[in-house]
Amino acid sequence: ASGARLHAAVGSAEVRERWHARFGVAAFATLVDPSALVSPSATVGPGASIGAGAVVQARATVGEGAIVNTRAVVEHDCTLEPFTHIAPGAVLCGSVRVGRGAQVSAGAVVIPARLVGARAMIGAGAVVVRDVPEGATAIGVPARVQ
Helix, strand or coil: CCCCCEEECCHHHHHHHHCCCCHHHHHHCEECCCEEECCCCCEHHHCCEEEEEEEEEECCCCCCCCEEEEEECCCCEEECCCCCCCCCCEEEEEEEEEEECCCCCCCCCCCCCCCCCCCEEECCEEEEEEEEEECEECCCCCCCCC
16 A cells, blocks of 8 residues: 555454554555465455465455465455464365454364354364354364364
8 A cells, every 4th residue: 555654563463453443554564475376356455464375366355454374375255354364374265254353373274165253263283164153262173162
């Protein structure tokens, strides 16, 4: 964005959200690593960060202040609500929705058409085969809410 001079390079969704509220969305630059592959039909919101080797496929939406980290994959028609974090190596299959401030940790996989609720946490290496409620923590293979 023209005039953008900040980027909230911090993992905490709460901190990123607070900074965006404090300084205003126009103050934040959107960062896309040159090695990332982002479909022309994808939408990347203000202040978002797309890391090295990440893939964002057709018609995916990456919300304001969201992070798609190193080598993460966001497949077609996924929606990442604002301030989500898709950690290194995580894979979201098609039509996954990740709620505001939720995190899908390193190496986790979410099968197609699942919902990860707002502020939920998916553990590293988990395989999500059922929707995960808002605020829940899900770990394991298959992922179970703790």
